[in-house]
Amino acid sequence: MKLQQQRLKSCIRLLGIVLTLAALSQAAEKVTWKPISEAMLRIDDRAPKQWNLYNSGKKYDQLLLQLGTRDLVIYVRDQTIYELSPAKLERKGESLLSQRSDKPAKPLATSDWSTREIGYAWRLRVTLADEGRVIDIQIPESVDFRGF
Numbered sequence: 001m002k003l004q005q006q007r008l009k010s011c012i013r014l015l016g017i018v019l020t021l022a023a024l025s026q027a028a029e030k031v032t033w034k035p036i037s038e039a040m041l042r043i044d045d046r047a048p049k050q051w052n053l054y055n056s057g058k059k060y061d062q063l064l065l066q067l068g069t070r071d072l073v074i075y076v077r078d079q080t081i082y083e084l085s086p087a088k089l090e091r092k093g094e095s096l097l098s099q100r101s102d103k104p105a106k107p108l109a110t111s112d113w114s115t116r117e118i119g120y121a122w123r124l125r126v127t128l129a130d131e132g133r134v135i136d137i138q139i140p141e142s143v144d145f146r147g148f
Helices: 002-029
Strands: 030-035 040-043 051-055 062-067 070-075 080-084 090-092 095-099 110-118 121-128 133-140
Touching: 040 062, 062 133
Parallel strands: none
Antiparallel strands: 030 051, 030 095, 040 133, 051 062, 062 070, 070 080, 090 095, 110 121, 121 133
């Protein structure tokens, strides 16, 4: 009888560990997008009326650009842009959540990628090839006055 109880306790512990690992795995699959409030955006040298820009980390390698009803995920290092369905985004306060696995299989056609620092800002410029639209994003860098 004691052997059965020990086996049952071991199975329950093992099940708990498996469920914890599954929950951690799902949490790791989520991407949290935080708003970038100081950014500037121009589409074909004009400021769009309705847009938001989000970042998923400290560096600007992954950006989420909400442009009207479109959601574009921009991978700067890989020089790829994917269009994400708005239904796949979940709002959590000012942030947005998405699943990493929701990335479409095929990126949008792009060309003329340019990333560089311009004064105290970081600039990304890319053309959506099929549409002929030029996206120009400028994000101010934080100025560190501690050295002055």
